[in-house]
Amino acid sequence: MCVGVPMQILSIDGIAGHAGDGQHHELIDLSLTPDAAPGDWVLSFLGAAREIVTEDEAQKIAAALGGLRSLMQGGDLGDAFADLETRGPQLPPHLQAAFDAGDTTA
Numbered sequence: 001m002c003v004g005v006p007m008q009i010l011s012i013d014g015i016a017g018h019a020g021d022g023q024h025h026e027l028i029d030l031s032l033t034p035d036a037a038p039g040d041w042v043l044s045f046l047g048a049a050r051e052i053v054t055e056d057e058a059q060k061i062a063a064a065l066g067g068l069r070s071l072m073q074g075g076d077l078g079d080a081f082a083d084l085e086t087r088g089p090q091l092p093p094h095l096q097a098a099f100d101a102g103d104t105t106a
Helices: 057-071 091-098
Strands: 005-013 017-021 023-028 041-045 049-053
Touching: 005 049, 005 057, 017 041, 023 041, 023 049, 041 057, 049 057, 049 091
Parallel strands: none
Antiparallel strands: 005 017, 005 041, 017 023, 041 049
């Protein structure tokens, strides 16, 4: 499985960008996010930005990854998933539409 890591674009040189997450800096491929600009947050998968995200989304993802990291090291989740605890489970829109129409089988 590949996990997206939120990183902020610091500078751009062609299709590559220097990005950081506060602890690590790396050169990432921006060819899939041509509209990315310095200051933007992106999800980086194996050295390639795949999606531009808001700062709020980046912070939530970073908190979730930090909580999982803590759990794997014997700690607890803390409030890493606080944004999910305030709402119930949600189906993706296409599945919610099928459920609302009464289709409960695959």
